Amino acid sequence: MDPGLKLRRPDPSEMTAHDKAELAKFPYRSLVGCLLYLSVASRPDITYAVQQLSQFLDSYSYAHWNAAIRIVRYLKGTRELKLVLGGTNPISLVGFTDSNWANCKGVSHVDFLTWGWLVSPPRMPTNFFSYPCEKY
Numbered sequence: 001m002d003p004g005l006k007l008r009r010p011d012p013s014e015m016t017a018h019d020k021a022e023l024a025k026f027p028y029r030s031l032v033g034c035l036l037y038l039s040v041a042s043r044p045d046i047t048y049a050v051q052q053l054s055q056f057l058d059s060y061s062y063a064h065w066n067a068a069i070r071i072v073r074y075l076k077g078t079r080e081l082k083l084v085l086g087g088t089n090p091i092s093l094v095g096f097t098d099s100n101w102a103n104c105k106g107v108s109h110v111d112f113l114t115w116g117w118l119v120s121p122p123r124m125p126t127n128f129f130s131y132p133c134e135k136y
Helices: 017-025 028-041 044-054 062-077
Strands: 093-097 110-114 117-119
Touching: 017 062, 028 044, 028 062, 044 062
Parallel strands: none
Antiparallel strands: 093 110, 110 117
C-alpha cells in the first residue's frame, strides 16, 4: 500500500454497472485471504496493510485492488530477504526448570538462557508439563 493512502468504501452511486461487473471478476477476497495467511505464517511486515484491506471484503474498488497488488509486488521484490539470527555466532539455548521429581509434581516453570540473556516465558499452569504420577 502507498504510504498515506486512505481507503474508504466506494459509493455505489459513483460506480457504473460496467465497473461493478469488472470488479466482480477480480479475485479480491481470495487475494486478501492469501495475503492474510502469509502475514500470519511468515511475513509479519505486511500485517497492517493486509488488515486494512480486509476491512473492505464486501465492498471494494480499483484502489483496493491496486493496493493489494502493490503488496504482492512488495512480496515479490523482498523474496530473497531473510532474518538471520546470530550471524556468525552460533546460537546456544540452555533451559532451566524448577521441577521436583521426588514428589512427581511436574515442571512448574521453565527459563531459557541465550546469548547471556535470561528469557522467561509467562507462567504456565502447574500441570502444563506434568505427567501422571503413580506411586508403586
